[in-house]
Amino acid sequence: MSALGRFAAGSSLSTSRRAWIGRASKAAKETVKRTAASGTRAGGPSHQTSDARYEMMKQILFQEEARQPPQLSDEDMDRHMTILRAQKIYRMGESAKRRSEREGKFEAMRRAYDALEALDERLFDGACQKEANMTFPRQMRVATETPPTRVWDYLK
């Protein structure tokens, strides 16, 4: 009954349900008191769990009726789908821009390597060498949308 509580039809709780909730919350409070005294609970934290938010969460999940999803009229649905399409177009544009930047950078790198190969074989081999036993590159840092204004301190 507790598992099906949020799917049950009817908006008002029956007397038996209310009585059950009363007993359940009373039982929960007693459990809380006992665990507070003993300090442990099967599968739970060892500190005092008299936080009212747990009770509220349990009530929302298992006792309250689920909300109906919004019913859109045809016109509203049309507007919704149009908005989604526009968002898709915007996202496609942004990702295409990022991709072209990325490909430009890679192409520049490739041209630089080709130029170096034509120029000096020793330097080229040095540039192509990879560090052995590398776990992650020394230059790696978390990608951010807003890099710092001073990216690298060349004087250090």
Add this chain to the structure above:
Amino acid sequence: MNAARSALTLARFGRKAAGVPPQFRLLRQQSTYARPAAGVNPAYDESVKLIDAYATKKRAEAELAAKELAQAEGSGASCEHVSALKKKWFDLAVEADINDSEVLWNAKNGLFDLTRPVYLHLKEQAWRGRPLEILMQRLLQMYVLPDLLDPRDVGTPEAQLNLTLSGSPDLILEPGSIISPSDAREQLEIELVKFHEDSRLHTLVMVDLDEPLEAQQTFREQFHWVVANLPFSKSQSKANTADGLVLLPYIPPHPARGTPAHRYAVVLFEQGEGGLKRLEATNVSRDSVLRNFVAQHGLRPAGISFFRASWTEAVDDIYRDVLKQTPPNYGVPPTLRSDIGPDGRKINVYKNY
């Protein structure tokens, strides 16, 4: 007002949509698209602007691609280059209109204006979504394909072949559906919806796969209808047999009594040289085999469909009137019952009664 509206529908969307009254055509509240009101949802208003800007950009790109295509065709570039440019133009033209809610509403409600690339694309998508799967399933399940043609030659059909009985012009026959032979007394309406190719010449063949051959206790193919040099293109999807060369006039299905349900396949082939070759008037026997016919004339399957029919009383009329033969009966003769006497009552077995 209704006459004017149906005339408009006829002009824009063709016979299929205009022939059926709106209340039976499709279950929808509106008969034409009504754009949502602006000023209700600001996100919607901005979306419309964004979509329009994107469509304008794509339309400009499509115009450039069209110019490039015209240039390539004029200067005599290779076939592959021209077809690549055609595809590029088509994709851009589709992309320009595919986000338009009116276009999507029309497509959802079956109103396709096939002169525009976006509707061709959406119609093809709709076909490939489910009807094509059903067609291929039925063709293979009922063994039309290995019996009639090599499945590897047919592959996945590139065009949608719609069969319609003359009596009910708005009902497309589902592949493999069983019809009454009297419904197919008049020749069928053929529609070939081509999504990609330009105007080409096609050959229409209707074959009965299950004509009984008593001498060898088996079944053979029998040609019912052969029409050559039929033009189909993206703009002309309906067959007009007057434009073609009738090599075998239409004979209605006549499944003989006592035979199992006959399969009647209709295949539209593209003629040789990419659909440009015209077929000459030749004698085509009704007892031809389709594989040989295809090999002889260099045909390539473009669209295929089939239906089934069983014997009814009307079939005997077809034998007498059209084929001028006595109606055959391959059925099992009625068994003589030894337990019924001349008066029709059961013979008494027990003598002491």
